[in-house]
Amino acid sequence: MPTVVLVRHGRTAANAAGVLAGRSPGVPLDEAGRAAVTVLAERLRPVRPAVVVSSPLERCAETARGIAAGREVDVDERLTECDYGTWTGRPLAELREERLWKVVQDHPSGVVFPDGESLRAVQQRAVAAVREHDTRLAASDGVGAVWIAVSHADVIKAIVADALGMHLDHFQRLVIDPCSVTVVSYTEHRPFVQRLNDLGGDLRFLHAPDREDRAAATDAVVGGGAGT
Template identity: 75%
Template sequence: MPTVVLIRHGRTTANVTGVLAGRSPGVGLDDTGRAGAEALARRLEPVRPAAVVSSPLERCVQTATAIAAGRDVVADEGLIECDYGDWTGRPLGELRREKLWKVVQEHPSGVVFPGGESLRAVQQRAVDAVRRRDAELASSHGAGAVWFAVSHADVIKAVVAEALGLHLDHFQRLVVDPCSVSVVSFTERRPFVLRVNDTGGDLGFLRSPARRRRRATRSDAVVGGGAGDAAE
């Protein structure tokens, strides 16, 4: 199956001021966010993605456009930010005093945001969206295809947690920074998580269709760890 590059959008003013932006309209990248997206575009320039898919929210579309290098950006509602309901637009410092905050930290699988979405629903629709797109691209571009999915921190954490076999209650152990890259290769037997929260590492392994094809058709894990990408 293809390899998905999960990319968090660049930094926004809401990130800096500690406001839970959620699905609020008009939340775009700040100067640092735009610079980060441009730097990420340079890192990804050698990669030829089969598709560039994005959450429809502005900050993700801006990031996706920066890395798309003229390719079309396809919006996918499955990658949209969690609907935080009544928490949307409120300062995080204020939300920390809510009883639900402790549940978000310790038992996220039981969280339903007031007037909004449950984190279990977020994980389900995001994983479904990624796997559906992955299967479509395998059919149209082959098992060695690579594609970009630009989304939000909690959404990406939920997808990576599922790929790692982590219960959703452990997804808060993951960190996904602005403009970071997390890479998952799905196979018939299991997903392989190749990168998590990569903000500066070499992404050259994504340039080799032959390596991706070999990984995509090999569902067995390497016993003993193997010699790494360079030896494949």
């Protein structure tokens, strides 16, 4: 099956100020975020993705356009941010005083945000989106296809937790920084997490000549192998 490159959007003023933007409209990248997207676009230039898919929110759409190198960006609502309900727009320092905060940290699979969405629902819709795009691209572009999905930290963490066979209650152990790259290859038997929260690594391996042969392999290499 194809490989998805999960990209978190660049930094926003809300990120820098410690405010939970959630699905608030009108949250663009800040100057640092735009600069980081320019750097990321250069890193991703050799990848030649089959498609670039984005959350509909402005910060993701802006990031996706910056790395798409002129190609059209598809929008998938299932990659959008968690609906944090009444937590949306509030400072994180204030939210830490809420009783629900500790539940979000220790038992996220049991969380439903006030007037919002559950983290279980976020994981279900996001994983379904990734799997469906993978299946479609395998049929149209082959198992060696690579595609980019631009989304949000909690959404990407939920996808990675699923790929690792990790219970959602452990997903807070994962860190996904702005403009980071996380790479997951799906095969018939299991997913492989090839990069996690990568902020500067060489991504040319995603367009290597033997890409399709490696993508068709479903076994892990005993001893770790020689790397990409």
